[in-house]
Amino acid sequence: MSRVLLEAKGVAKHFGGVKALRDVSLSIRQGEIYGLIGPNGAGKTTFFNCMTGLYVPDGGGFTFDGAPLHADAPHQAARRGIARTFQNIRLFGNMTALENVMIGRHVRTGAGVLGAIFQTAATRAEEAAIRQRAIELLHYVRIEDRAGDLAKNLSYGDQRRLEIARALATEPKLLCLDEPAAGMNATETAELRELIEGIRSDGTTILFIEHDVKLVMGLCDRVAVLDYGALVIEDVPAVVQKDQRVIEAYLGA
Amino acid sequence: MKNGRFFRSTAGVMAGAVLLLVLPFVAAMGGQAWVRILDFAILYVFLALGLNIVVGFAGLLDLGYIAFYAVGAYTWALLASPHFGLHLPIWVILPIGAGLACIAGVLLGSPTLKLRGDYLAIVTLGFGEIVRIFMNNLNAPINITNGPQGITLIDPVAFGSFKFSGTTEIFGLALTGPQKYYYLLIALCVLVVIINLRLQHSRIGRAWQAIREDEVAAKAVGINTRNLKLLAFAMGASFGGVAGGVFSAMQGFVSPESFSLIESIMVLAMVVLGGMGHIPGVILGAVLLSILPEALRYGVGPIQTALFGRLLVDPESLRMLVFGLALVLVMRFRPAGLWPSPERRRELEEAGQ
Numbered sequence: 001m002s003r004v005l006l007e008a009k010g011v012a013k014h015f016g017g018v019k020a021l022r023d024v025s026l027s028i029r030q031g032e033i034y035g036l037i038g039p040n041g042a043g044k045t046t047f048f049n050c051m052t053g054l055y056v057p058d059g060g061g062f063t064f065d066g067a068p069l070h071a072d073a074p075h076q077a078a079r080r081g082i083a084r085t086f087q088n089i090r091l092f093g094n095m096t097a098l099e100n101v102m103i104g105r106h107v108r109t110g111a112g113v114l115g116a117i118f119q120t121a122a123t124r125a126e127e128a129a130i131r132q133r134a135i136e137l138l139h140y141v142r143i144e145d146r147a148g149d150l151a152k153n154l155s156y157g158d159q160r161r162l163e164i165a166r167a168l169a170t171e172p173k174l175l176c177l178d179e180p181a182a183g184m185n186a187t188e189t190a191e192l193r194e195l196i197e198g199i200r201s202d203g204t205t206i207l208f209i210e211h212d213v214k215l216v217m218g219l220c221d222r223v224a225v226l227d228y229g230a231l232v233i234e235d236v237p238a239v240v241q242k243d244q245r246v247i248e249a250y251l252g253a
Numbered sequence: 254m255k256n257g258r259f260f261r262s263t264a265g266v267m268a269g270a271v272l273l274l275v276l277p278f279v280a281a282m283g284g285q286a287w288v289r290i291l292d293f294a295i296l297y298v299f300l301a302l303g304l305n306i307v308v309g310f311a312g313l314l315d316l317g318y319i320a321f322y323a324v325g326a327y328t329w330a331l332l333a334s335p336h337f338g339l340h341l342p343i344w345v346i347l348p349i350g351a352g353l354a355c356i357a358g359v360l361l362g363s364p365t366l367k368l369r370g371d372y373l374a375i376v377t378l379g380f381g382e383i384v385r386i387f388m389n390n391l392n393a394p395i396n397i398t399n400g401p402q403g404i405t406l407i408d409p410v411a412f413g414s415f416k417f418s419g420t421t422e423i424f425g426l427a428l429t430g431p432q433k434y435y436y437l438l439i440a441l442c443v444l445v446v447i448i449n450l451r452l453q454h455s456r457i458g459r460a461w462q463a464i465r466e467d468e469v470a471a472k473a474v475g476i477n478t479r480n481l482k483l484l485a486f487a488m489g490a491s492f493g494g495v496a497g498g499v500f501s502a503m504q505g506f507v508s509p510e511s512f513s514l515i516e517s518i519m520v521l522a523m524v525v526l527g528g529m530g531h532i533p534g535v536i537l538g539a540v541l542l543s544i545l546p547e548a549l550r551y552g553v554g555p556i557q558t559a560l561f562g563r564l565l566v567d568p569e570s571l572r573m574l575v576f577g578l579a580l581v582l583v584m585r586f587r588p589a590g591l592w593p594s595p596e597r598r599r600e601l602e603e604a605g606q
Binding site: 052086107170 | 452455463471488
């Protein structure tokens with residue numbers, strides 16, 4: 001539990017005059033569920049985007065699994081073991097649920113053009129393995145009966161699940177979920193919680209952004225609070241909940 | 254049930270194969286010119302399928318595709334003509350042509366990767382023109398391409414002593430040059446169709462589709478979008494290079510004016526009109542757009558003379574008129590192409606909503 005998996009050091013990002021992130025430093029330990037909360041516009045998603053290489057930070061950087069993460073290389077972040085979902089679900093809408101998960105296997109497989117053209121035994125075996133693993137993952141998130149449906153035709157909750165399955169297909173060490181419970185009802189949130197706990201017990205560290213305070217406080221081992229791009233506090237939920245600054249940030253007092 | 258479908262599809266393939274085999278003899282009844290038209294139709298199918306990898310699979314709008322065709326054509330022309338006194342065999346030239354075109358593809362691709370849509374189209378369009386103008390002016394200080402005069406007396410395709418030009422008799426059957434090229438081109442086309450099909454349903458093809466659907470999400474799941482786009486450019490370009498080589502050998506003559514912008518647009522129109530990313534659609538588009546204008550050219554003139562006793566409209570301008578009208582109509586009523594793939598149709602319907 002104590003080894004640090006991801007460390008952010010002095011991460012800063014600004015868009016023009018807007019300082020979206022100022023000097024954010026935090027560390028996520030192996031095997032924990034880590035919550036990142038804060039009011040709207042606090043910089044949570046910007047932090048995610050910097051970490052996964054979609055944005056280049058203007059200052060500071062990340063260390064992941066003992067080595068620095070290169071900025072501006074999202075595919076490398078995925079290769080290193082960081083997978084993410086998006087706040088506004090980004091599935092490959094015109095591909096089937098199964099194909100979406102199969103794409104997640106891309107980074108862990110290697111068949112190239114020649115293998116595809118000559119349909120070598122290795123390529124065919126790999127392709128079968130990709131399909132097999134994708135089906136398993138659809139089972140895991142319990143949407144196996146939607147495998148052949150187009151991603152965009154899935155219900156909202158199922159799309160969220162599919163995005164998690166696609167992320168899991170990349171065999172992440174750190175799974176980052178951007179507001180996974182947004183728009184879900186109580187039952188769906190409870191199921192999601194079960195799913196997240198299951199993923200953690202399989203050995204994957206989880207970082208998630210969430211607005212549902214009850215979910216965050218009940219699920220997370222530790223929580224960080226961002227406000228106006230700066231880190232307010234990073235601690236266990238019980239402490240964070242009672243922190244005066246956090247209460248102020250949320251209530252605007 | 255399954256067996257029935259199997260036999261039907263096998264029967265369909267057999268019927269198609271027989272039709273393709275006898276087609277040049279049927280066409281020859283109308284004169285060798287028709288066989289040549291067929292040859293070019295198939296050459297365009299080949300080109301369009303090459304471009305389909307770039308435009309249809311990876312979703313990169315390339316308006317300079319003909320440049321790679323030019324590179325392949327000039328490679329053949331320079332390595333198998335009296336111009337430099339070189340007469341290398343096909344085994345050497347075709348790979349060199351494909352390789353050079355591939356390099357040109359990567360050269361074009363690497364600086365343009367961050368561009369999308371219209372911007373990419375403009376840059377590729379410029380690239381296509383640069384290559385043509387380059388060929389036009391590369392006759393001084395050292396005469397390499399012979400400038401606007403072009404290169405003549407290019408060697409035909411030959412395997413050993415078997416030449417594809419002139420008439421040969423095989424099993425008592427007289428085969429003319431265009432007929433022999435027809436079979437060569439069909440063989441090449443079958444090859445490129447197989448490659449297209451296999452790529453489409455592979456790890457690489459899936460990744461291309463993901464990039465087309467949502468580039469940010471594709472990056473986030475670990476797809477190296479830069480390399481995969483480059484790969485699409487390189488592969489498309491290599492096919493263009495091979496097509497160019499065969500074109501050069503078939504014509505016996507190349508000059509820069511064969512590689513003008515309108516050619517790029519024609520090939521792109523074939524892909525778009527037929528149905529981007531859908532192999533049967535692309536083939537249909539290429540055949541239609543290469544044969545229809547010729548049919549008009551040969552058909553409209555005589556019909557006008559028969560009806561009115563003289564030529565009212567120049568068939569050449571009518572050809573472009575009908576062509577333009579057809580494109581507008583297709584874009585209006587079948588925006589996904591004449592024969593689109595199911596996925597593409599969905600994508601475009603969604604975009605239209």
